[in-house]
Amino acid sequence: MARKRRTSPLEDLVSISSKLPIWASLLIALAAYLVLHHYVSQPATVETQPGSALPTNMTALLLHPFLIAGQYLIPLAFLIGAAVKAAKAFSGRRLRERYIAAPEAEIPTQSPSQSRAKPTAEMSWGQFELLVGEAFRQSGYRVIDGGDYGPDGGVDVHLSKNGQRYLVQCKHWKTQRVGVAVIRELFGVMVDQGAKGAFIVTSGDFTEEANQFANGKPIGLINGAKLDKMLRKAEHSMPEDALRATESAPETFSCPKCSSPMVKRVARKGANVGREFWGCSRYPKCRAIVNVGAPK
Numbered sequence: 001m002a003r004k005r006r007t008s009p010l011e012d013l014v015s016i017s018s019k020l021p022i023w024a025s026l027l028i029a030l031a032a033y034l035v036l037h038h039y040v041s042q043p044a045t046v047e048t049q050p051g052s053a054l055p056t057n058m059t060a061l062l063l064h065p066f067l068i069a070g071q072y073l074i075p076l077a078f079l080i081g082a083a084v085k086a087a088k089a090f091s092g093r094r095l096r097e098r099y100i101a102a103p104e105a106e107i108p109t110q111s112p113s114q115s116r117a118k119p120t121a122e123m124s125w126g127q128f129e130l131l132v133g134e135a136f137r138q139s140g141y142r143v144i145d146g147g148d149y150g151p152d153g154g155v156d157v158h159l160s161k162n163g164q165r166y167l168v169q170c171k172h173w174k175t176q177r178v179g180v181a182v183i184r185e186l187f188g189v190m191v192d193q194g195a196k197g198a199f200i201v202t203s204g205d206f207t208e209e210a211n212q213f214a215n216g217k218p219i220g221l222i223n224g225a226k227l228d229k230m231l232r233k234a235e236h237s238m239p240e241d242a243l244r245a246t247e248s249a250p251e252t253f254s255c256p257k258c259s260s261p262m263v264k265r266v267a268r269k270g271a272n273v274g275r276e277f278w279g280c281s282r283y284p285k286c287r288a289i290v291n292v293g294a295p296k
Contacts, residue, residue, distance in 0.1 A: 017081020025082035029075035036071035092134030128172040164196035171202040188281040191261040
């Protein structure tokens with residue numbers, strides 16, 4: 001596994017700012033400049049005490065040069081973060097406009113073999129994530145972050161609506177359908193992070209097993225055809241429809257082996273075929289099972 005690149009404090013501030021509303025980043029930038037500028041504009045006097053060779057305000061004197069630079073760098077970091085967020089939102093709107101302007105013949109249908117929208121075929125991973133973020137923004141969600149260029153990194157977009165948090169994973173797959181392993185993994189992350197629900201958005205489609213696993217869980221599966229309707233505003237409440245089971249999420253508990261969420265499944269073969277049991281959401285990495293009705 002590649003080692004994660006270490007970031008500088010300035011980069012961390014930019015990253016934090018890019019996750020905030022633009023108005024909040026601008027307000028913090030202004031406040032930081034005013035406070036720090038007021039402080040550094042005061043003369044840096046040396047305060048001494050009889051019998052002591054060192055100034056009593058040594059810490060303040062040492063910090064003063066850093067605060068002089070900080071009065072410009074900290075606001076700059078938040079301004080850059082706000083600019084990054086604004087640029088992503090603008091790019092998302094442009095991508096949506098280009099998508100809608102595509103010829104009518106390229107609109108995807110509900111057919112599984114044609115569910116990938118052709119206007120997305122030439123998009124990069126990052127562009128597809130920006131497009132998905134814009135689709136949710138048009139549906140009333142606040143996009144906290146997303147559109148970071150590069151292939152899957154777990155949760156690609158974080159959403160907020162009515163004080164609740166939602167997770168989104170994007171799968172820009174052109175030749176294969178999203179399988180159940182992806183849904184299991186995101187379900188575990190969703191429970192672990194305490195999110196209200198999760199969405200998996202693909203330019204393609206989902207396997208039957210994936211649809212069966214998501215049924216009854218607060219996970220919305222959005223294929224190319226449904227994404228097309230979101231982008232064209234054909235169904236304003238479509239994301240909520242995809243999460244219609246959110247308010248009645250099934251019972252779950254932690255895996256006795258790895259502490260990941262357990263999910264209810266049905267045996268498909270063997271002596272117990274047709275019977276329900278609890279299996280680890282990290283299957284096949286963890287194969288722990290618990291019989292339904294057994295003490296948890």
